[in-house]
Structures are given as C-alpha cells and as structure tokens.
Amino acid sequence: PGPDAHVGYGKIILLGEHSVVYGHHAIAAPIGLSVRAEATRTTSSAEPVIADWSVDGSLREPIREDISHRVAALITGRLGVPAAGLRVEVFSDLPRASGLGASAAFAVAVIRAVASRFDLRLSDAEVSNLAFECERIVHGTPSGIDNTVATFGRPVLFRKTDAAGGHEIHDIVTPYPIPVAIGLSGVHALTSQTVSLVRTAWQKNPARYDSIFAQIDALVLAGVDALRHGDIAELGELMNINQGLLNALQVSSPEIEQLVAIARRAGALGAKLTGGGGGGAMIAIAEPGGTEPIIAAMRRAGFATYLTELR
Ligand code: MEV
CATH class of the missing domain: 3.30.70.890 (GHMP kinase, C-terminal domain)
Structure with missing residues (x-):
C-alpha cells in the first residue's frame, strides 16, 4: 500500500546526518509516530488557521505561529487554492524539536490534507518537493531527507544532488525487521x-x-x-x-x-x-x-x- 492520504511520517536517520547536507549519502527510515491532518473550508474570510493537537500533550510544544502562517500561505499559494477560511486540524504523536522529523511530517500532512480537501491529485514527488520548500522556511538549508521519508514512508538511501532540492533515492532492503x-x-x-x-x-x-x-x-x-x-x-x-x-x-x-x-x-x-x-x-x-x-x-x-x- 502507498502512503496514507492525510499523513506525514516521522523518521530516524540511521547513518549520515549532517554530512548529508554536503551531498553525502544517508540512510533514513520512517517510525510508527506520525502527523495526520484534516482540512475544512469555512465561509469565513479570515486567514487560514492551522490548529495543532497532540495525541500525547506531554511530548510537544506548539509550532510557532509565524512559521505556521508562512507554511499555510506557501502551501495554498503553490496549490492555487483559496487561503481564506481554510482550517487545518493537525494531530501528532511525534515529539517536536527531537530530531524525529516532526516539521517535515507536519508539512506533508498539511499539504496532503489541503490537496485532498480541494480534490487535487498530487504525486508523492510533488508532495515531497512542496514539503521541501516548507522545510526551507523552518530549517534554512535542509538536505531534503526529512521531507522524503515523511512523504514516502519507507526506508531510503538518500543523496542530495543540488541545493534546489535535487536528490537521488534508493530503497533499502533488510532481510528481517x-x-x-x-x-x-x-x-x-x-x-x-x-x-x-x-x-x-x-x-x-x-x-x-x-x-x-x-x-x-x-x-x-x-x-x-x-x-x-x-x-x-x-x-x-x-x-x-x-x-x-x-x-x-x-x-x-x-x-x-x-x-x-x-x-x-x-x-x-x-x-x-x-x-x-x-x-x-x-x-x-x-x-x-x-x-x-x-x-x-x-x-x-x-x-x-x-x-x-x-x-
Ligand atoms: C535532520 O534530520 C538531518 C540533518 O542532516 C539536516 C538535514 O539533512 O536537513 C541534520
């Protein structure tokens, strides 16, 4: 089965963080923790709202409001859908700021929820590319590995090939879990x-x-x-x-x-x-x-x- 339509996956990097930013290989894999989002359209003309709920409140902090506004504006702009009156509910069991890819999973879940609300069919590559742009708002200079695993939800060998998000990915095979x-x-x-x-x-x-x-x-x-x-x-x-x-x-x-x-x-x-x-x-x-x-x-x-x- 492919990735879930409303979900972004949390990840671990098994080997290769940081050097991956400089064009070297890294291995990353999804974990069971993830972010799920649902988008609704209201008749209000207000700015888009991203409401953030935690499955386990003890594990997280709210995302910074200015960042969530910029991410919402980028996503609605790129998808060409009206931002006014949009409400996205985000449910996460991924701890934030813990190296588990919560920001990329958040972006992927929001993109998928908004696309699905407006009946847009995005390929996984399109979802990942847009999540990479969101990651640039949050991170500055991401390699692209987090948004890749957050989108595809499977273990990969990843290498960045240019600063604009170009990369190559190969599936990782293990004989047993x-x-x-x-x-x-x-x-x-x-x-x-x-x-x-x-x-x-x-x-x-x-x-x-x-x-x-x-x-x-x-x-x-x-x-x-x-x-x-x-x-x-x-x-x-x-x-x-x-x-x-x-x-x-x-x-x-x-x-x-x-x-x-x-x-x-x-x-x-x-x-x-x-x-x-x-x-x-x-x-x-x-x-x-x-x-x-x-x-x-x-x-x-x-x-x-x-x-x-x-x-
Ligand atoms: C973050 O999960 C991994 C880093 O290599 C940064 C990046 O690749 O964007 C530290």
Whole structure:
C-alpha cells in the first residue's frame, strides 16, 4: 500500500546526518509516530488557521505561529487554492524539536490534507518537493531527507544532488525487521541551529570537515551492505563510529552521551544520536528480542522511550 492520504511520517536517520547536507549519502527510515491532518473550508474570510493537537500533550510544544502562517500561505499559494477560511486540524504523536522529523511530517500532512480537501491529485514527488520548500522556511538549508521519508514512508538511501532540492533515492532492503530503541533526551534542539554550527566550522576549515563528512559517507555505504545481509553487529559498529564522528562535529550533548552509554551497557550493538543532535533523540539497535533491556534501562534513568522497527 502507498502512503496514507492525510499523513506525514516521522523518521530516524540511521547513518549520515549532517554530512548529508554536503551531498553525502544517508540512510533514513520512517517510525510508527506520525502527523495526520484534516482540512475544512469555512465561509469565513479570515486567514487560514492551522490548529495543532497532540495525541500525547506531554511530548510537544506548539509550532510557532509565524512559521505556521508562512507554511499555510506557501502551501495554498503553490496549490492555487483559496487561503481564506481554510482550517487545518493537525494531530501528532511525534515529539517536536527531537530530531524525529516532526516539521517535515507536519508539512506533508498539511499539504496532503489541503490537496485532498480541494480534490487535487498530487504525486508523492510533488508532495515531497512542496514539503521541501516548507522545510526551507523552518530549517534554512535542509538536505531534503526529512521531507522524503515523511512523504514516502519507507526506508531510503538518500543523496542530495543540488541545493534546489535535487536528490537521488534508493530503497533499502533488510532481510528481517531490525528493532530500534529510541530514547528522548528531553532537551529540545533546533536542527537549523546545529546545521548552522556545523556550517560555520566547515567554512573556517573546509578540508578538515570535508574529510569527516567523507568518512561518514563511507560508513553509510558500508551500512547499506550490512542491512542487506542483516549483519546487525556490523551495522552497530558503523553506528558507534558515526556517533564518534558526530561528536567530533560537536553536535552531541551530555544527555545524548548518557543515553548512548546506557544503551551500550544494556547490550546495544550500536547507539548514536539521530537527526540534528544538540539534544533530541538517540537510537540504539540490538538483535531481535534485545531491545527490551535497553528500553528498560533508559526508562529507569528517567528518559521517555519509543520502540520501532526497520523493515
Ligand atoms: C535532520 O534530520 C538531518 C540533518 O542532516 C539536516 C538535514 O539533512 O536537513 C541534520
């Protein structure tokens, strides 16, 4: 079955965040958490309204109003539909500012809901491209990986080919579902900020940072093979090295390092931050059946957790 008509999917980046912004490969996959939207037309001539509801209020903060207005204006403008009197209700169980792609999932859900209200048939590529433009409002310089997974809802190997949203994607194949434990650091971090920190460092010393990005790229490509063979031990090692390099980029945080240590001590084969970092979320993999002790240990230490599967 294809993606749901009103939904944008949350995601994890298994390997390759940040270097993906510089044209290198990354692997990302959807998680069970998502955003759903419903659009209605009222007779009012007021500005469009995006009302934002949370399935679990404890996990999120409202989206900034100026951003949601700009996103609504962009979407209605691009789709050529009247903005006045439009009301979009958004329901989300994805925590915000946690590296799980909530802003891209939000954009995809709103685009799909508005298109469906006006009986417009958009291809997934059209949805993703418009969500990329929304992400530019929120992020500045996104690679396009978040809107891609938010739209297509399946694991991909992604590479950006130009700054205007050009990219190539390949499906990722796994022989069996690989369990992934997610730990939330509880520290909200904006991807736009960590992306710009990395950019400043890269601008000062491009050769030094390009070589780190190239090393991460090699880990990602090795990860594709590891996934194809279901070699979780190898995949875990690649994730651990990737975490070391993300730390070198200075996008880890004390809470993320604590989660990584807890996960590895509880038997994780690999553990790393996922998404923008600076806080946000950590992912850990284990053999099938091996994630329960990791989840339990993170909970005991007071962290919110979520279990998903790469398939
Ligand atoms: C955010 O999920 C991943 C980053 O690589 C930014 C991007 O690719 O747009 C940090």
